[in-house]
Amino acid sequence: MVGTLRTTPLAWAVRLGNLYVEIFRNIPLIVQMFLWFFVMPELVPEALGDWIKQMPPPWGSYVPAVLCLGVFTSVRIAEQVRAGINSLPRGQRMAAIAMGLTEAEAYRYVILPQALRIILPPLTSEFMNVIKNSSVALTIGLLELTGRARAMQEFSFRVFEAFATATVIYLLTNLVVVLLMRALERKVRVPGLIAAGGAPQAGH
């Protein structure tokens, strides 16, 4: 949505969108994690802050972790949506507007359906990144996969097995994501069109 905003003719929306994206894209994930966990509860109204701090153990860190990963991923996706929209020929928007569609309708029926097809491959890698980035949440004490592996290791000293298990689970989760996205890509593929401009955006 933010990505879409940044391609509209509305100057203030573009600037707001850019600010949001640049802030969250340029701060390392781990710093953001700390910000969400330690600083955010102090910034929000006191009652809400106290409530967050007093949440029972897994939740107290789960909420900031989800928020952090959510925002971090959303700005990366916003960036891709913007790139996807900008890669469409300018004439497409013109043709849509010229037939009497409003700006919003042009986005809904003409621009976004095409842009989303283009960014589907990079979106896949973004999904996989969220899963991998969840390991950073370890730093704020959330028992996610890497965390569990480390805990197990302390109990059992079976380092190798523990991390092997963690690796396999990460791999499997990502494999499922990849397969689902492939299926989706196949479903929306447009006959006669060869992966419209998909290649240049892929990979990071």
Add this chain to the structure above:
Amino acid sequence: MISLKNVAKWYGSFQVLADCSTEVAKGEVVVVCGPSGSGKSTLIKCVNGLEPFQKGEITVDGISVGDPKTNLPKLRSRVGMVFQHFELFPHMTVMQNLTLGQVKVLGRSREEALQKGMKLLERVGLSAHKDKFPAQLSGGQQQRVAIARALSMDPIAMLFDEPTSALDPEMINEVLDVMVELAKEGMTMMVVTHEMGFARKVARRVIFMDAGRIVEDAGKEEFFGTPRSERAQLFLSKILHH
């Protein structure tokens, strides 16, 4: 039907259009030509408000295009536009391209839109291709679909911006034929093109532009007989002699 009065437009400090005035009466076909960068596309895009202009007045069917109170989407839905690069929507089938505007803008029912779409596809000779996607058609076929798409809105006038200049030579005629037929049925048309054969056949007037100005605005016979400006003569001799 279409009237321009002293229209001027700037991109920053660069003046693209200067003091452009002309009229297109109902049922008239007017061809606009001129060298590259002379402002032909810009002029025609100003007519349906795709490009804003800073000075002057444009009215279409009595409605002012520059007036901020004008409902531009509504006005645009009544003026068909055909682009150099077709601009069919690649993620929709031919038929979906033809029904989108009818359903979303005009509020027609799906059945009504399909019927109309089918009729227009037959007219441009492409009914067999209704379920194909644009990328599966040749350039000439795509442009004919684009014309049918514009016609599906029952426009009161049609604007063409170099509709054949992106086509291979052998496909130009199939598109021009459709346009000639339209002109003969009395459609009001403003056509940017260098196809002087088309101009000779159906145009009533020819407008010659250079550096953002309308240098020549004359009846067809007059234009091809003795164009008054040197610039137009030079241009004509260039495009007619190869």
